[in-house]
Amino acid sequence: MATGRTHRPATRSRGIPEATVARLPLYLRALTALSERSVPTVSSEELATAAGVNSAKLRKDFSYLGSYGTRGVGYDVEYLVYQISRELGLTQDWPVVIVGVGNLGAALANYGGFASRGFRVAALLDQDPALTGRTVAGMAVSHTDDLERIVTENGVSIGVITIPAGGAQQVCDRLVAAGVTSILNFAPTVLSVPEGVDVRKVDLSIELQILAFHEQRKAGEDAVTPAADLPVPPHTTPRKGPDGDVPAVMPA
Amino acid sequence: MATGRTHRPATRSRGIPEATVARLPLYLRALTALSERSVPTVSSEELATAAGVNSAKLRKDFSYLGSYGTRGVGYDVEYLVYQISRELGLTQDWPVVIVGVGNLGAALANYGGFASRGFRVAALLDQDPALTGRTVAGMAVSHTDDLERIVTENGVSIGVITIPAGGAQQVCDRLVAAGVTSILNFAPTVLSVPEGVDVRKVDLSIELQILAFHEQRKAGEDAVTPAADLPVPPHTTPRKGPDGDVPAVMPA
């Protein structure tokens, strides 16, 4: 979420829908697996199944990249891998810093799928002196004090924040000031950044809450929380809830 | 993103848009912070800013829940906290199992925002004998062998998968067979589940790739990868042998 782009790129054809971009990595992963099994070509149907989407969507997605398939045959696996990698910018090297070397930061540092695509962990940073100097995932942990130097020297443009919510905005500000323009935020807080900086958020607690919502629906197929209302009335006047016998007012 | 619901719930007015559901936890978090500061009421504008959305969207979202605000005044913080919690199903207790106690599993087990809302870690499971018996986040790690028993005895309906991709589908199948109907999957693989089971996916590598895409755009504002093509032409490559080309579909 939270992609800063508010204005149309306007650069004519160069418009790959955001929803498509979000699926390209999925296709790429499925294609890589096929490639490793030396499968030469794949149909939209097969690839879609492997990626967990439907074939119409996949074809539409690919149509934004160009005409890379062969009618009657399918897609050349190697060729597609290359095209998607290029489109995603994975043919170049992306140095990344991870700020916060707790369990989550360590998990990321150890994560293989990281380095395998163009990402390279340039540094692990933590402000805890007990950690700095230690080695995590074969890499020395630097002190957060060196953030600016490390970002600058390594030309880091992507930062990953894996510290508690409290310090996240400050670290974010420092990353941005040092030149980082893309941030992957695991801290459960809203980061504010200047125009032109992208923030993506991964929030474990939110994911669970969304699951709980659906889970609740399943459980109470009929006992849908008995119209229940207010343990505390709103302010002074009783309010109307959406439930009870209120006739559906949903617009078309 | 993968929510199994393919058919409209159809149950009359009960239709909260998925996009709205995904934002409710955000509002809830902002409201909880206000509540802790004993702020009694908040306007859509203020709350929207705190949650990182715009006020029109927030009001529209809330309108699906009911009319919980007061014109000219705003929303009663406590009341909204309760209503959203109830809507999300957080007024009840959700026992959760975490399968895989590596760094990521440990990070989740230690994550506070977990227990604070209705979620309770019923068990940590791992198949590594070196881990079972150990204590992580103040909780004993059980062996994966006991998965079925633990899920059944605790009435667990939500499972979190934090093991490598290889074993994920198998664990998923066992969870589902034991009665779990919602799964949060951190393994970089597509899980197939029966109708009625929800899967949400958190994929670190995908998030980074999406950032890289946008990052690339920024960098090459004009040098937009010069139409560049083929290190391998599209289909000079001879395709599959006419014999038995394997239709590459991941085993279920």
Next chain:
DNA sequence: CATTGTGAACACTTTCACAGCT
């Protein structure tokens, strides 16, 4: 009169269905 609640307009995404190529 500040602020909510919401139709209506707009934008984006998915799905359909089939023409067009190989």
Next chain:
DNA sequence: AGCTGTGAAAGTGTTCACAATG
């Protein structure tokens, strides 16, 4: 004959702008 590529339709989500209202 088989499969891609894509307009057009349908569905979902966002924003606008203002009437309703405490």
